[in-house]
Amino acid sequence: MITLLYFARLREALGTGREELALPSDISTLGTLRDHLSKRGEAWAKEMAVGRNLRAAVNQDIATADTPIKDGDEIAFFPPVTGG
Amino acid sequence: MSVRVQEQDFDVSAELALMRLGNPKIGAIASFVGVVRDINEGDSVATMTLEHYPGMTEKAITEIIDQARGRWEVLDALVIHRVGTLKPTEQIVLVIVASTHRGDAFAACEFIMDFLKTQAPFWKKEITPNGARWVDARVTDSRAAERWSSVEKN
Numbered sequence: 001m002i003t004l005l006y007f008a009r010l011r012e013a014l015g016t017g018r019e020e021l022a023l024p025s026d027i028s029t030l031g032t033l034r035d036h037l038s039k040r041g042e043a044w045a046k047e048m049a050v051g052r053n054l055r056a057a058v059n060q061d062i063a064t065a066d067t068p069i070k071d072g073d074e075i076a077f078f079p080p081v082t083g084g
Numbered sequence: 085m086s087v088r089v090q091e092q093d094f095d096v097s098a099e100l101a102l103m104r105l106g107n108p109k110i111g112a113i114a115s116f117v118g119v120v121r122d123i124n125e126g127d128s129v130a131t132m133t134l135e136h137y138p139g140m141t142e143k144a145i146t147e148i149i150d151q152a153r154g155r156w157e158v159l160d161a162l163v164i165h166r167v168g169t170l171k172p173t174e175q176i177v178l179v180i181v182a183s184t185h186r187g188d189a190f191a192a193c194e195f196i197m198d199f200l201k202t203q204a205p206f207w208k209k210e211i212t213p214n215g216a217r218w219v220d221a222r223v224t225d226s227r228a229a230e231r232w233s234s235v236e237k238n
Contacts, residue, residue: 005137007135007137007205007207008135008207008209008218009207009218053221057137057140057205060137060139060140060143060144061143062203076137076140076205078137078205078207079207079218079221080220080221081201081202081203081204081205081206081207081221082201082206082207082208082218082219082220082221082222083134083136083165083176083177083200083201083204083205083206083207083208084118084165084176084177084197084200084201084204084206084225
């Protein structure tokens, strides 16, 4: 299982902030996971679209599309940050 | 070195005094306080709610402080960032850096703040007369952080 977290605008648009997911065997990178999630429906297709300005972290480190993912990872998706 | 994410307000004077006490090597302390504005993007802001990613936030800010320590002499550093609902005039963020001399303290304080704005996982949602809206990231904030890559280490 992997833990998926969604924050801010993304959490509201997707209607969830956290879920556990059995990692499909054909998914080994953040990019392929994002592509997988984008096929869940309209809101997911829009928010996870390749052109969408989205950031992600794997185990609380900023990650990119080619970052590897494995069972047990905590993966977060979120918009560009706006603190300070 | 200390990082705190909290709902409650902070006392700048008390934090400055605490850093100064007990370390006679400190010759300069620089601080920055971020405050909630009443106008953003032309609309009045009634309240603002800050959300963050618990765990990653503290980790990201600690890494930013570590980077600052690699570039300047930093004897001590403190970052406090508030979360939850805040009103205009309230304090959002405090950065304090202590060094032997002011140059390092000023530079490290500004560096930490510039990277906090672009790297630390916080998100602001504003309540305006036109409804609630998530604040968009600013290009000027990215540029502020990027300029450090061309600044020589001193």
